[in-house]
Amino acid sequence: MNPEPFLQLDRVIHEKGRLAIVSLLAASARLAFTEIRDTLDMTDGNVMAHLRTLHEAGYVAATKSFEEGRAQTTYALTATGRKAFTAYIDLLEQIVRQTKEK
Amino acid sequence: MNPEPFLQLDRVIHEKGRLAIVSLLAASARLAFTEIRDTLDMTDGNVMAHLRTLHEAGYVAATKSFEEGRAQTTYALTATGRKAFTAYIDLLEQIVRQTKEK
Numbered sequence: 272m273n274p275e276p277f278l279q280l281d282r283v284i285h286e287k288g289r290l291a292i293v294s295l296l297a298a299s300a301r302l303a304f305t306e307i308r309d310t311l312d313m314t315d316g317n318v319m320a321h322l323r324t325l326h327e328a329g330y331v332a333a334t335k336s337f338e339e340g341r342a343q344t345t346y347a348l349t350a351t352g353r354k355a356f357t358a359y360i361d362l363l364e365q366i367v368r369q370t371k372e373k
Numbered sequence: 374m375n376p377e378p379f380l381q382l383d384r385v386i387h388e389k390g391r392l393a394i395v396s397l398l399a400a401s402a403r404l405a406f407t408e409i410r411d412t413l414d415m416t417d418g419n420v421m422a423h424l425r426t427l428h429e430a431g432y433v434a435a436t437k438s439f440e441e442g443r444a445q446t447t448y449a450l451t452a453t454g455r456k457a458f459t460a461y462i463d464l465l466e467q468i469v470r471q472t473k474e475k
Contacts, residue, residue, distance in 0.1 A: 272400045274413050277393035285389055291379035294472060298374045311376050360472050367466045370396060 276365040283328045284359045288313065289321045293348065293356050296331065301347035322346060330355055378467040385430045386461045390415065391423045395450065395458050398433065403449035424448060432457055 284293055291311050296302060308318045325331040330352030335344050348356065386395055393413050398404060410420045427433035432454030437446050450458065 272397050272412070274393055274397070277389055277396065277413070280389045280392075282389070285387070287379055287382045287384065287387055290382075290468075291376055294379065294468065295374050295376075297472065310374070311379070360469055363465050364469045366392075366396065367462055367469060370399065370462050 273369060276362045276369070279362055281355055281359050283324060283330065284355060286321070286324075288317060289325060290359075292318070292321050292325065293330065293352065296346060296348045297353065297356050299347075301334065301345040303343060303345050307346065325352065328352075328355075375471060378464045378471070381464055383457055383461050385426060385432065386457060388423070388426075390419060391427060392461075394420070394423050394427065395432065395454065398448060398450045399455065399458050401449075403436065403447040405445060405447050409448065427454065430454075430457075 284290055288311075292307060295307060295310060304318065304322075307313075307322075308315060311318070313321075322331060322333075326333065329349060331346050332349050333344050333346055335342060337343070386392055390413075394409060397409060397412060406420060406424075409415075409424075410417060413420075415423075424433060424435075428435065431451060433448055434451050435446050435448055437444060439445070
């Protein structure tokens, strides 16, 4: 077994809650907090903590806008986040492939 | 995005150190502690903690044997562990596939 793909897995993305959030954001332009929370059936606290970690890693950016007089914050992957996610998915693919070959 | 595969990921296997250990055991009949540690370049403490968690989940069994008068403990996946790992890899494959389809 080649241990490299395992060692390289990005811990920021690998945590399953964050993996779900990053996958969701990768499939969308940008999303509101409530859209993330409701799609993934997570608590406010969970989504908030994961978004903070992703923000600190430079993977997710928040944008504040005003619509019909109400402030709304939306979240999107940064270019860095998208690149890290692509690399992560490539590693998962290697792990799946090397397992199925056995 | 379908959030199901993310929600179903088995936390016992998902942690990247344990994922490496389980993948290694899945590719072998049984392995000594030092073989696991050296192949994955982990510390004794790390391997020990992960094996304990895997044992508590019923995924890994330890066998003590005597070879040339020396006690040796080897580790192997149980049938439950192998089943859980197969289910986990199937979920990873779904996650990869649904990402690549985008």
